[in-house]
Amino acid sequence: MTAVILIDTFLLILVTITAVAIIEVRNLYASAMLTSVYSLLMALVWVNMHSMDVAFTEAAVGGGISTILLIGTLVHTAREEKPQKSRVHWKAAAVTALCGAALIYGTFDMPRFGDPKAPIHHYRVPEMMAQTVGFINGTPGKQKPPEGFDHTEYRSFNNTVADVPADPTDTAWRERSLMAQHGIILPKVNGHAPAHVEPGHTHPPDDFNGHVPNSVTSLLAAYRGYDTMFETTVIFTAGVSLIMLLRRPRREGYLQRSAPLVDQTILRVVGKMSIPFILLFGLYVITHGELGPGGGFQGGVAVACAFILFALIFGRPALYRVLPPPVSDLLTGLGVLVYSGTGAACLLLGGQFLDYSMLDLASPGDGEALGMTLVEYGVGITVSMVMLTIFNQLAEEQST
Amino acid sequence: MQWNHIVTTVFLALGCVVSLTGSYGLLRMPDFYTRLHTAGKTDSLGQVLIFLGLVFVTPDWLTQCKLIMVALILMIAAPTATHAITKAAHLHDLRPWTKGDPGGEP
Amino acid sequence: MTGVLGIYNYWIYVVLMMIGLYGVIAKPNLIKQAIALGLFQTGIFLYYISMAVIDGGTAPIWTTIDDGAQKFQGPYDNPLPHVLILTAIVVSVSVLAVALALIINIKRRYGTIEADQIELMDQEDRLAEFQAGQTLDAADAAEARHHA
Numbered sequence: 001m002t003a004v005i006l007i008d009t010f011l012l013i014l015v016t017i018t019a020v021a022i023i024e025v026r027n028l029y030a031s032a033m034l035t036s037v038y039s040l041l042m043a044l045v046w047v048n049m050h051s052m053d054v055a056f057t058e059a060a061v062g063g064g065i066s067t068i069l070l071i072g073t074l075v076h077t078a079r080e081e082k083p084q085k086s087r088v089h090w091k092a093a094a095v096t097a098l099c100g101a102a103l104i105y106g107t108f109d110m111p112r113f114g115d116p117k118a119p120i121h122h123y124r125v126p127e128m129m130a131q132t133v134g135f136i137n138g139t140p141g142k143q144k145p146p147e148g149f150d151h152t153e154y155r156s157f158n159n160t161v162a163d164v165p166a167d168p169t170d171t172a173w174r175e176r177s178l179m180a181q182h183g184i185i186l187p188k189v190n191g192h193a194p195a196h197v198e199p200g201h202t203h204p205p206d207d208f209n210g211h212v213p214n215s216v217t218s219l220l221a222a223y224r225g226y227d228t229m230f231e232t233t234v235i236f237t238a239g240v241s242l243i244m245l246l247r248r249p250r251r252e253g254y255l256q257r258s259a260p261l262v263d264q265t266i267l268r269v270v271g272k273m274s275i276p277f278i279l280l281f282g283l284y285v286i287t288h289g290e291l292g293p294g295g296g297f298q299g300g301v302a303v304a305c306a307f308i309l310f311a312l313i314f315g316r317p318a319l320y321r322v323l324p325p326p327v328s329d330l331l332t333g334l335g336v337l338v339y340s341g342t343g344a345a346c347l348l349l350g351g352q353f354l355d356y357s358m359l360d361l362a363s364p365g366d367g368e369a370l371g372m373t374l375v376e377y378g379v380g381i382t383v384s385m386v387m388l389t390i391f392n393q394l395a396e397e398q399s400t
Numbered sequence: 401m402q403w404n405h406i407v408t409t410v411f412l413a414l415g416c417v418v419s420l421t422g423s424y425g426l427l428r429m430p431d432f433y434t435r436l437h438t439a440g441k442t443d444s445l446g447q448v449l450i451f452l453g454l455v456f457v458t459p460d461w462l463t464q465c466k467l468i469m470v471a472l473i474l475m476i477a478a479p480t481a482t483h484a485i486t487k488a489a490h491l492h493d494l495r496p497w498t499k500g501d502p503g504g505e506p
Numbered sequence: 507m508t509g510v511l512g513i514y515n516y517w518i519y520v521v522l523m524m525i526g527l528y529g530v531i532a533k534p535n536l537i538k539q540a541i542a543l544g545l546f547q548t549g550i551f552l553y554y555i556s557m558a559v560i561d562g563g564t565a566p567i568w569t570t571i572d573d574g575a576q577k578f579q580g581p582y583d584n585p586l587p588h589v590l591i592l593t594a595i596v597v598s599v600s601v602l603a604v605a606l607a608l609i610i611n612i613k614r615r616y617g618t619i620e621a622d623q624i625e626l627m628d629q630e631d632r633l634a635e636f637q638a639g640q641t642l643d644a645a646d647a648a649e650a651r652h653h654a
Contacts, residue, residue: 050564100521128586129566
């Protein structure tokens with residue numbers, strides 16, 4: 001009964017109660033607020049499970065942007081749900097109960113929560129976690145290990161944890177990775193290694209020369225870079241869809257009647273004080289995605305929040321003077337262009353698409369880290385401008 | 401027990417007690433303004449106390465600075481949020497509860 | 507730590523998913539359905555992240571000290587599900603945004619966002635067109651001419 005399990009149980013009970021309340025409450029504004037509370041509780045659950053990037057994204061995106069979008073929509077649509085004939089929809093309850101029972105029956109085969117020998121932690125994942133995919137497997141173009149480097153000593157998973165014996169009768173997984181074939185089973189790290197010496201900063205040698213401690217970002221931007229590129233395209237598509245669905249051309253341009261809060265002294269002063277810091281923090285989060293929790297998505301949402309705060313306090317005409325819609329539309333596409341442009345640059349430099357090691361031939365690890373920074377900026381630009389575009393479209397008054 | 405652990409425990413306990421009191425007040429108070437009075441003030445204080453309490457057990461100075469900065473931001477932002485909600489209700493002509501009104505439903 | 511304690515996390519994810527699914531099926535209000543879809547998605551996220559936790563682990567961020575040695579000598583959590591869920595969270599908010607834009611347009615067209623009333627209006631439209639003896643295309647062409 002570890003602390004993780006205790007806090008987990010408590011939070012998940014709260015989460016379930018909030019979920020039931022979201023579905024049953026009739027007032028839609030209350031439902032939107034409860035969704036925000038739900039996102040905060042889920043972010044706490046993620047923090048408890050040591051997944052900082054996911055918690056950051058859930059808090060920013062679920063608790064921040066989703067609530068703004070829902071409230072912006074509720075202004076245009078209804079305020080309350082129509083009352084239903086019967087309190088519980090019995091057929092739906094029966095179907096979901098059956099489906100839930102089947103799924104619960106399926107979970108009996110899952111490895112227990114926290115099992116270090118679960119199959120998910122094997123095959124390719126230990127190499128991805130150690131950031132040695134290209135380094136040890138010797139993919140062409142990647143960084144080669146220094147002379148006399150013994151990969152079983154450093155950043156390899158060559159220990160069995162003392163209290164978990166290796167099971168010779170275990171045949172649950174057929175495929176084993178290179179690491180596992182050498183008797184390396186568990187993702188437990190040890191290592192004192194020949195370090196890569198740079199003036200002022202020593203890194204261990206791996207795929208990124210030690211520049212990217214955050215292995216979630218290294219997976220996101222480098223090892224699964226295609227995934228992230230198309231996901232940026234998904235966000236861009238959502239922004240384009242919003243523009244196509246909701247934007248009406250106006251005779252008098254983009255300026256329109258709105259009710260700014262400029263005469264509210266406290267809000268105006270505090271807003272003016274906070275907006276530069278929020279913008280700076282957003283850029284900090286995008287840039288430091290490699291070194292700690294963060295990255296393009298979280299930082300992009302923070303930058304968008306700064307602009308949305310400006311729009312709420314000083315009015316949307318003021319926002320359109322600062323950031324005209326043609327500029328924000330252009331920037332949404334620019335982020336995707338930066339991402340795929342980095343990939344194309346690597347292609348033109350002689351490597352494969354999104355093979356960032358081509359960006360710095362003298363030291364491929366540094367090239368990989370540079371490529372990751374560039375693509376994180378691309379993601380951040382697109383996400384921030386798309387969130388701002390979505391807010392603008394949902395906040396417009398009806399013209400029909 | 402080292403002194404910084406004791407100080408942190410005191411701060412965290414105070415912060416928790418303050419937040420719990422605010423939540424209890426949210427349930428017991430009769431109308432919108434009184435509820436916001438309890439919840440807003442105690443939330444601001446509770447958050448700041450918890451963050452300042454964590455400063456004492458953090459090993460490196462950079463994280464301590466970040467925690468203090470977050471506490472400062474919360475000291476500014478949370479009362480502003482309370483003010484914004486109250487002002488919005490006031491501008492929409494929500495009357496405060498007076499003694500003798502039927503009130504107090506959650 | 508076997509038995510229920512070992513897998514109740516997975517049961518909670520099933521419960522959350524089923525609450526979301528119930529909301530989508532049972533509630534005719536379109537915004538409620540959009541919110542319930544988001545609830546369904548967070549249930550899936552819970553499932554993936556629960557699979558990534560390792561006993562005694564910490565966040566998958568290397569904590570080195572200056573000679574390259576590791577500060578934390580224990581297992582790190584599996585980062586691969588974190589990556590997948592990060593993209594999934596942002597995709598879920600994109601889906602929510604497009605769904606809400608469609609709901610606003612539906613409100614403009616039909617005047618209501620309750621699915622059963624919308625279906626009733628559609629049936630009345632189709633009945634009126636059938637009774638007037640026109641095909642659907644001709645009716646649309648007539649509407650386009652009328653609006654232009």
